[in-house]
Amino acid sequence: MITLCGFGVSNYYNKLKLCMLEKGVPFTEKLAYPWERASFSHASPLGRIPFVETAKGGLSETQAILEYLEDEFRDKPLFPAAPFARAKCRELLQHLELNVEWVVRRLYREAFFGGAVSAETKSDVRAKLAAGLEALARLAGFSPHICGADFTAADCAAIFHLDYVRQASLKIYGEDFLAAHLPGASAYLADMAKRPHVQTTMADRAAALAAFQALKIDYAG
Structure with missing residues (x-):
């Protein structure tokens, strides 16, 4: 299960949330505010949000996360094939x-x-x-x-x-x-x-x- 961490005001957070909803990816959400960055630097090196926690570890930067979701969950692609x-x-x-x-x-x-x-x-x-x-x-x-x-x-x-x-x-x-x-x-x-x-x-x-x-x-x- 993927955990999406951040807060729902962020357009980058919602970009990932919508992507997972549209792809049918199971996930949970965890509130994380920017000023709490010291507590999640293990998953997001500069303390940026959003980030995700997975069974294999944390992943930050929304483009990297998008690419991961596309590669890991291929049943409903959100990038063109060509x-x-x-x-x-x-x-x-x-x-x-x-x-x-x-x-x-x-x-x-x-x-x-x-x-x-x-x-x-x-x-x-x-x-x-x-x-x-x-x-x-x-x-x-x-x-x-x-x-x-x-x-x-x-x-x-x-x-x-x-x-x-x-x-x-x-x-x-x-x-x-x-x-x-x-x-x-x-x-x-x-x-x-x-x-x-x-x-x-x-x-x-x-x-x-x-x-x-x-x-x-x-x-x-």
Whole structure:
């Protein structure tokens, strides 16, 4: 049995959770907050969350975990079989996370956790986020899934990353950056929200966010 460790506010945690639900992988969940990193450095060397505990040991970094899940549980693949299509799925994942999610998360402290970010940060993120989303638009298919006809691991990530982009941009700038810079994304998210496992994970995320906000912790995301 796999144990998914972290907390349900994290879009990276929910990316893995949705992946396991969609693949039908048996797993349990264990709450682990970032400031508790000393207690789980054996499984996550830098104390990053999420991570998983398995019968063979701990595993950290979500891309490594995704690859492990795909290799270990092959009955329902979430990466395309053809080598080039598989590489394009990985390319989209990398771009989404490095050039979109890691940009917008600089706003999370103010958007979600009750803190504040500087005007300089907001200005820098605005330009880089727009550029990242416009580049993503050249890769994303939304036909109907982000990589084409089939639901893939890229969808497991995009559903949560893009939703946070929309929420954060609306909160900080009063603008929906998805509508402005990634055509088709809003309709895509509405369509993905009909999937039962997405509904379950989103409901759990809302409960986790409410519980976390009640702690009144200064957290940057």
